[in-house]
Amino acid sequence: MTVDLMSLSAQLHAAAAEQPEHTYTYLFCDLRTDTLLAELPLSNVKYSFELNGIGKLTGTIPYNDETLPLDPETASQPARTAVYVDRDGVLVWGGIIWTRDRAKGGKAIQAAEFLSYFQHRYVKKTLSTDTSLLIDPSYVDVGGQRLYSDQMHVVWSLLRYARDQPGGNIGLDLNPLAGAAHGVSRTATFFGYERPEIYKAISDLAAADDGFDFGVELGWTNGANNEPTRRFRRARTWYPRRGRTAAESGLVFSKGGGHGSIIDYEWPEDGTSLVTEMSGLGAGRGEARIVKLSSADDLIASGWPLLEGVVTYDGVVDEAQVQALANADLEARSKADVQPTFEVAADVDPAFGSYQVGDEALFVIDPEPDSPRGREGVLRIVSIENTSSGGPERIRLTCVGV
Numbered sequence: 001m002t003v004d005l006m007s008l009s010a011q012l013h014a015a016a017a018e019q020p021e022h023t024y025t026y027l028f029c030d031l032r033t034d035t036l037l038a039e040l041p042l043s044n045v046k047y048s049f050e051l052n053g054i055g056k057l058t059g060t061i062p063y064n065d066e067t068l069p070l071d072p073e074t075a076s077q078p079a080r081t082a083v084y085v086d087r088d089g090v091l092v093w094g095g096i097i098w099t100r101d102r103a104k105g106g107k108a109i110q111a112a113e114f115l116s117y118f119q120h121r122y123v124k125k126t127l128s129t130d131t132s133l134l135i136d137p138s139y140v141d142v143g144g145q146r147l148y149s150d151q152m153h154v155v156w157s158l159l160r161y162a163r164d165q166p167g168g169n170i171g172l173d174l175n176p177l178a179g180a181a182h183g184v185s186r187t188a189t190f191f192g193y194e195r196p197e198i199y200k201a202i203s204d205l206a207a208a209d210d211g212f213d214f215g216v217e218l219g220w221t222n223g224a225n226n227e228p229t230r231r232f233r234r235a236r237t238w239y240p241r242r243g244r245t246a247a248e249s250g251l252v253f254s255k256g257g258g259h260g261s262i263i264d265y266e267w268p269e270d271g272t273s274l275v276t277e278m279s280g281l282g283a284g285r286g287e288a289r290i291v292k293l294s295s296a297d298d299l300i301a302s303g304w305p306l307l308e309g310v311v312t313y314d315g316v317v318d319e320a321q322v323q324a325l326a327n328a329d330l331e332a333r334s335k336a337d338v339q340p341t342f343e344v345a346a347d348v349d350p351a352f353g354s355y356q357v358g359d360e361a362l363f364v365i366d367p368e369p370d371s372p373r374g375r376e377g378v379l380r381i382v383s384i385e386n387t388s389s390g391g392p393e394r395i396r397l398t399c400v401g402v
Helices: 002-018 114-120 151-163 198-207 297-301 319-333
Strands: 024-030 036-039 043-050 056-062 081-087 090-103 106-113 213-220 231-238 252-255 262-266 277-281 291-295 308-312 341-345 360-365 375-387 394-401
Touching: 043 090, 043 106, 056 090, 081 106, 090 114, 090 213, 090 231, 106 114, 114 198, 114 213, 151 198, 151 231, 198 213, 198 319, 252 262, 262 360, 277 319, 291 319, 308 319
Parallel strands: 252 360, 277 308
Antiparallel strands: 024 036, 024 081, 043 056, 043 375, 056 106, 081 090, 090 106, 213 231, 262 341, 277 291, 341 394, 360 375, 375 394
């Protein structure tokens, strides 16, 4: 056994030695103007991406003779500055610094992707697709209250409203949202007196039946016509979904036989959150409250028991939207499997950068003592976390069934 352990240790050290080194650059910029304030090192870095969510970054800025002349205090001021992660010349992450605190040898920061800004923005005057509710029925882009009705254009309207407030422009390119519509009309109303959060409004809209995926794309421009390259931030929606199917991606993550990219995994099963009938509660009180039901009739017919769930959609006044939200929540909770997670090598095929949140992939586990028949399945990647400090990069994938 001692020989086996020593052999395994040698193999792991050899594998680590073979991992290519990646060049990381961290750019600290003014949030509103995107002006570069400083290029600073970071240690203990971890950053993540979330499908229809907000990825995070943590790291520590060293305060020493090399960094102090660059004024890291100004360059990393919370709620005022942004940080970008450049990996081998590719912008892979960007977001807003929200917290900073003392740490050994410097300051620890926590940042969140640019969508987190809209968790701090609210609708302060009523906006609606229903002109009968409005004092000013002109569209939001000319200062009115009317929302364009296609779901992608509702998102554009909300972000345009946020951008047009004094101090509300953080340089997010909204042009991709002004293009060809999804073809899905929504009846949407956001009452100013309720102060709905803009990020939550978009998230709820995306989660509805026949909804969409959304996020912010980052990158460098091509620098054509002798112009210097510059950073861009683009608001995007993807309809009907973001990412590739397993057939389109060809991604295969495997474990077993002394090869494969999966280092470790957790693939539990949990029926406690399973729902076969969902009740959605919208706006209203007492018997006048909007209540919609969505049932997984196919599961019940095949022998599954009636398992009920209730979800509240405060402020949603449109019955069709309540029904769509209930349908979507039922779809999300009508599977017994919880979210499996996989730790994978960054530089073993499929390599980090060849996949993104929203992609589907085939995951294959060879037979093991606690899983004699092995396990495999097509899963969708909904979260990617990269730990890029202290040795070879470690990637953690969180997935859901398809």
